[in-house]
Amino acid sequence: MSEPIDRRQALKIAGLAGAGVLTGVLAPGCEPAPTRQPANPTSGGTAAQVGPAPGFFTPRERRTVEVLVDDIIPRDHRSGSATDAKVPEFIEAMLLDTELRETPLTQTGIRGGLAWLDTECRRRFSRAYADCDEGERHQVLDDIAFPEKARPEMRYGAEFFIGMRNFTASGFYSSKMGYEDLRYMGNSFNPGYNGCPEAALARLGVSYAEWDARYSARNPGKGSA
Numbered sequence: 001m002s003e004p005i006d007r008r009q010a011l012k013i014a015g016l017a018g019a020g021v022l023t024g025v026l027a028p029g030c031e032p033a034p035t036r037q038p039a040n041p042t043s044g045g046t047a048a049q050v051g052p053a054p055g056f057f058t059p060r061e062r063r064t065v066e067v068l069v070d071d072i073i074p075r076d077h078r079s080g081s082a083t084d085a086k087v088p089e090f091i092e093a094m095l096l097d098t099e100l101r102e103t104p105l106t107q108t109g110i111r112g113g114l115a116w117l118d119t120e121c122r123r124r125f126s127r128a129y130a131d132c133d134e135g136e137r138h139q140v141l142d143d144i145a146f147p148e149k150a151r152p153e154m155r156y157g158a159e160f161f162i163g164m165r166n167f168t169a170s171g172f173y174s175s176k177m178g179y180e181d182l183r184y185m186g187n188s189f190n191p192g193y194n195g196c197p198e199a200a201l202a203r204l205g206v207s208y209a210e211w212d213a214r215y216s217a218r219n220p221g222k223g224s225a
Contacts, residue, residue, distance in 0.1 A: 056092045056107070060128075064114050065091065067130040071137055072168045079181040082172050090171030091164075106163075113160025120157060 057065060069082035069091075082088075095107050117140070118128040125136050132140075141161070143154050150158040172178040201207055 056095050057088075060130075061111070061114050062088065063130045064117065064128070067137070068117070068164060069168045069171075071134075071141060072165055073172050079177050082168050085172045085175040085177040087168055087171035087175075090175075091167045094167065094171075109160065109163065113157070113164065116157055116160060 065088045066083050069087045073082040073085075073087075075081035075084065079085075091110075095110060120140055121127060121129045121132050121136070124140065125132050129137060129140070140157075144150055144157040144161045145165075147155075147158040147162060173182065195208065
């Protein structure tokens with residue numbers, strides 16, 4: 001974490017583990033605040049499609065999430081940060097949507113993880129995560145960013161960070177900003193396509209004439225394919 005995480009590396013790493021690693025087992029002293037469940041949970045979707053925050057996070061939790069996701073995917077010369085892509089709103093909506101979240105314990109796991117992060121920062125620097133400077137925050141993230149290297153006492157934090165990194169990458173790269181950052185072109189109509197080159201057809205041992213003959217035999221009166 002001494003250098004900003006490369007976006008493509010973040011996406012690659014996020015694919016290794018889902019947010020379901022958060023089991024809801026809380027670290028000592030990290031018991032979560034009661035969940036405020038709205039009457040009509042906001043439906044999920046891409047980060048760009050998510051509306052106003054549905055109110056899962058407390059104001060303090062929300063600030064921690066905003067700082068954390070921007071530490072995971074910061075603003076750079078190519079695009080904005082995770083908060084610019086409305087990733088906190090995406091995460092909040094995913095946690096509240098009963099059809100999308102994998103298990104009710106995911107809510108508990110996220111709350112407990114945010115509390116763990118603040119507790120660890122207070123232990124080291126006497127202030128909460130969002131109040132620490134970038135160097136201090138990255139010291140903590142260095143210890144939990146790679147679970148296989150994490151010390152035993154950092155295991156809970158490492159599992160939490162995997163889930164948040166997965167949420168962050170999913171939200172960012174499903175947003176308009178994210179797929180523009182990837183330079184994703186999608187399915188584009190090509191009016192100038194003239195078929196496979198003759199050299200490639202010869203190498204494959206096939207031809208359009210052979211295909212046309214087969215098509216005409218199977219579809220009398222319809223001409224070539």
